[in-house]
Amino acid sequence: MNCRRKFLEGCLGAAGTALVASAVSVRVEARDTYQRPPEALGLLYDATLCIGCKACVAACKQANDNPAEFSTTDKLWDTPLDTSGYTFNIIKMYRSGTMATKDDETNGYAFMKTSCMHCADPSCVSACPVTAMTKDPKTGIVAYDAEACVGCRYCVVACPFGIPKYQYDSPTGKIGKCELCRHRYKDGHYSACAEVCPTGATLYGRTSDLLSEAKRRLALKPGSVTTYPRGNLSGGPDQSYEGYVGNYKQHIYGETEYGGTQVLKLSAVDFEKVGMPYLSPNSSASTSETIQHTLYGGLLAPFAVLGVMTYVAKRNVHHEDDAPADEPGKE
Ligand code: SF4
Ligand code: SF4
Numbered sequence: 046m047n048c049r050r051k052f053l054e055g056c057l058g059a060a061g062t063a064l065v066a067s068a069v070s071v072r073v074e075a076r077d078t079y080q081r082p083p084e085a086l087g088l089l090y091d092a093t094l095c096i097g098c099k100a101c102v103a104a105c106k107q108a109n110d111n112p113a114e115f116s117t118t119d120k121l122w123d124t125p126l127d128t129s130g131y132t133f134n135i136i137k138m139y140r141s142g143t144m145a146t147k148d149d150e151t152n153g154y155a156f157m158k159t160s161c162m163h164c165a166d167p168s169c170v171s172a173c174p175v176t177a178m179t180k181d182p183k184t185g186i187v188a189y190d191a192e193a194c195v196g197c198r199y200c201v202v203a204c205p206f207g208i209p210k211y212q213y214d215s216p217t218g219k220i221g222k223c224e225l226c227r228h229r230y231k232d233g234h235y236s237a238c239a240e241v242c243p244t245g246a247t248l249y250g251r252t253s254d255l256l257s258e259a260k261r262r263l264a265l266k267p268g269s270v271t272t273y274p275r276g277n278l279s280g281g282p283d284q285s286y287e288g289y290v291g292n293y294k295q296h297i298y299g300e301t302e303y304g305g306t307q308v309l310k311l312s313a314v315d316f317e318k319v320g321m322p323y324l325s326p327n328s329s330a331s332t333s334e335t336i337q338h339t340l341y342g343g344l345l346a347p348f349a350v351l352g353v354m355t356y357v358a359k360r361n362v363h364h365e366d367d368a369p370a371d372e373p374g375k376e
């Protein structure tokens with residue numbers, strides 16, 4: 046009887062100690078939002094220069110060997126209405142009232158590009174349990190490995206921009222998203238959408254160069270004349286031309302949103318009105334990873350308690366077994 050009481054007392058004492066110790070150990074500090082690598086590559090999309098020709102949509106399809114998608118019954122044209130497992134880039138249109146003037150918020154219209162933002166701290170990478178989504182440490186390109194993907198679609202749910210899309214119609218469905226045309230670099234090419242854009246509305250280059258260019262534009266007087274580069278801002282032949290400065294919102298979308306993105310955007314219409322979500326300067330990956338680690342850390346507590354209880358139980362049972370059978374007071 047004595048022995049059983051001692052055993053329970055030992056267990057309770059040990060469990061209490063283990064619980065306190067583990068409760069202290071699971072307090073995890075929130076990690077910082079990761080920054081873009083210094084050599085990060087990306088795009089600058091300037092909606093005031095976009096004429097809605099959708100050459101970039103067609104070029105993206107071609108560059109990624111993606112099939113046409115139809116939204117009309119005659120099926121004459123590739124007319125995707127949104128990004129999908131087979132459409133990685135789309136130009137959407139903002140419409141207001143009479144739609145008389147381009148880039149006017151009231152009674153106007155405007156364009157907006159939708160494709161992967163190549164976030165500095167991407168939640169698709171953080172959420173993927175098998176590292177099928179990865180961020181290149183040098184270029185910062187967020188790449189996808191179809192061989193590693195198990196089709197869980199955690200990345201689809203995690204992305205704040207709704208970018209990764211699953212190929213639901215395929216028995217071996219994979220995720221489709223822009224990888225900044227990284228497969229074209231070995232042949233001396235860069236992002237197809239930027240290569241074909243006739244106005245330079247989509248511009249490719251190092252994100253640091255693109256950010257400087259965006260700041261230069263915001264400092265110009267609306268209606269004045271300036272030089273607009275086309276193609277690759279950080280290399281390649283000069284294809285620049287002279288054009289009129291748009292009436293920009295003083296906001297570079299992606300400079301700070303979600304911890305910063307490698308694709309940056311300029312617009313004359315409020316970003317939320319053209320479909321870009323309001324996001325804080327912290328990535329949700331930094332928060333969710335902290336919660337995950339805290340949860341996993343918390344799961345250690347019961348195991349620690351169980352371990353200590355098992356040890357104490359074994360020790361007491363040994364003591365009981367080791368004692369001589371005729372020991373006085375033994376039950
Ligand atoms: S190719 Fe350039 S101008 Fe044409 S829709 Fe795309 S971004 Fe706009
Ligand atoms: S936009 Fe979405 S898919 Fe692209 S890197 Fe960011 S989280 Fe990932």
Ligand code: SF4
Nearest residue numbers: 105134223225236238
């Ligand atoms: S970089 Fe390539 S994959 Fe990405 S939107 Fe442009 S053309 Fe499409």
